[in-house]
Amino acid sequence: MVVEMYRWIGAALRPQLQAANLQPVQITELETEFSKIEGQKASPTRYIRSQQEKQAKIAAETVQDNGEEDVEEDEVPQEIDPYELAAPVDILSKLPKDFCEKLEAKKWQERKEVLEILENLLKTPKLENGDYGDVVRALKKIVQKDSNVVCVALAGRCIASLATGLKKRFQTYAGFCVPALLEKFKEKKQNVVTALRDAIDAVYLTTTFETILEDVLEALNNKNPSVKIETSLFLARAFTKTSPATMNKKLLKAITAVLTKTINESGTISCVC
Known part of the structure; x- marks a missing residue:
């Protein structure tokens, strides 16, 4: 079966x-x-009555006026998105009641412990609807201000998982995540950079380029070369996932002007779009 x-x-x-x-x-x-x-390729061999009528109608429409049947090309099977089949999971009720308070703990081990609890809960493809605002804001604060790179990387991975599990429903929170993630690219530890890349890529899929444009432009003008480089690399990845129809002249002009400016800056990579 x-x-x-x-x-x-x-x-x-x-x-x-x-x-x-x-x-x-x-x-x-x-x-x-x-x-x-x-x-x-699997195809049905038996149909219920309503489907039989539909199939008969389709077959009749393929017969040409001269009585010959068109040779039908094999239909390309549509891929099923696993996300659509997954049952949504409620993780909010499973979080420790003092989750946000524990993220303020002085010992980094305690902050790490509660972040790992969240990370394990997020190992599910689809999340139930709910108010994730407090959780996202707490994670953003860790990304921005925590001095421990292990905790920052964990927070980044959790943001990525939240965005992936909520998809477009995460758009509400994307606006205040993007600037924090881009600005944190000043951190050079590879485990942090990798987590931030995954997070910003996942968050981007929940929003639009126009929505994050100002944050991206600000990051490209950042004095820190690492922030500029990683933002440019993010743009290169983002453009491969962006429909050309959504990139109007105003957006292209704004982003091109800043990218052109960075081309001659030492140590900075600009993506060619």
């Missing part, structure tokens, strides 16, 4: 299997079976 489900919905089934807490040996056995049917 599971193998047949995979034939129909493909890779979108994998997150559901992971959530089912199967044993590693069971996962291995299933993956072996999946590999045998990889690329096979």
